[in-house]
Structure formats: structure tokens, C-alpha cells
Amino acid sequence: MNSTKFLFLHKKITGWQxxxxxxxLLVVCLFIISMQTAYAGLNDDRYDGNMFVVYAGNGSLVPPxxxxxxxxAEHKPVFLAFYVDDSSESKRYAISISRVQEFYGRVAEIxxxxxxxxxxxxxxxxxxxxxxYSGSVPQVxxxxxxxxxxxxxxxxxxxxxxxxxxxxxxxxxxxxxTAQLKRRAFNEFSSELAK
Numbered sequence: 001m002n003s004t005k006f007l008f009l010h011k012k013i014t015g016w017q018x019x020x021x022x023x024x025l026l027v028v029c030l031f032i033i034s035m036q037t038a039y040a041g042l043n044d045d046r047y048d049g050n051m052f053v054v055y056a057g058n059g060s061l062v063p064p065x066x067x068x069x070x071x072x073a074e075h076k077p078v079f080l081a082f083y084v085d086d087s088s089e090s091k092r093y094a095i096s097i098s099r100v101q102e103f104y105g106r107v108a109e110i111x112x113x114x115x116x117x118x119x120x121x122x123x124x125x126x127x128x129x130x131x132x133y134s135g136s137v138p139q140v141x142x143x144x145x146x147x148x149x150x151x152x153x154x155x156x157x158x159x160x161x162x163x164x165x166x167x168x169x170x171x172x173x174x175x176x177x178t179a180q181l182k183r184r185a186f187n188e189f190s191s192e193l194a195k
Contacts, residue, residue, distance in 0.1 A: 047086040052112070055091050056098035064111040069127035071143075077108040077169050078143040079162065082115050082133055092156065093138040099159050104166050144169050 053059040083090035101110045124131035142151035142165045
């Protein structure tokens, strides 16, 4: 009788373990099925890293070499661009900011500013980026050597508008009198965006 009782208990424990393992497997499967996708893309507002590295193939833009105050004190022309890494508009504009650096990065200071890093204050000094931020991204400003704002626009500002302002600052010929500037593609993704 003891042997029969032991076999009965043994089967009951095995059945309980099977039921528990099936329940755990069901919970794990439901968890996996209900998980959100963890990828981001160019056309969504999800964070997927430094947008200049991912979408423009140019990690040299951030952090900027100089602050706005340093550049204005040295009387350098400045290209200031406000962005957010998890904004689809900013992601699509990253290639244009990189393009400005390609043509004017040696003679002007290119300063991309993530608006999430601007400290909230009541008032800002004109040498601080927060003074010029208007509340939307992307936003670009061009300063001449005197520190005057010669371009302040929101949205997808075409490279040609920025180029026109820099041509005036550096006293270059208008684009209509010079050869068309062509960008060299350096990777598959950025060459698609440059079109």
C-alpha cells in the first residue's frame, strides 16, 4: 500500500509541474507578443541615438567645437541650428545641417543645439542659444561677423537660403554666377537623403 500511495503522489506532483510550466510558457509568450517594437526610423518621433551619426553620417557636429558666446567674441560667422534627437523633422533636416558644415565648416562655426539641453530660465543673455530659440524645431540662424542675425527661420530651410546668406557674409559670387555645388555621397543612406 505504501508503494501505491507513493506512485499516486508522484503522479500528482508531476502533473502540477506540467501545469505550472505550461502557465509560465503562456505568460512568457504573451509578454513577447505584447512588447512594442524597439526600433525607430526617419519618419517617426522615437529616439534612436544621435541623429547626426545615424541620419547624416556625421558625428563631428556634436558636441560643437565652440559655444555661441566664444564664436561671437571671436567675430566668427555662426550657423546655429536647434534640433531634438527624437523629432522626425529634425532627423530629416540633419543631412542639411551636415551639408552646411561640409561647405562652410572651416570658415564659420557650426553649432547644433539640442533644445533639451537649454536650461530653462526667465531671461537669457544674447550670447546664449536660449535667447534665440522660438519654440519649434528645426530652427536655424545665421550670424555675421558682427554678431547680427541675418537669417532666422523655422522648419526645413533649404540649403540654398543658408548658402545665399553665407555668400553675402563672405562676399562670394552669387550662386547663379558660379558652378552648382554638388555633394559627394559618403554612404548609401546619406546619398538617398541628399537627393
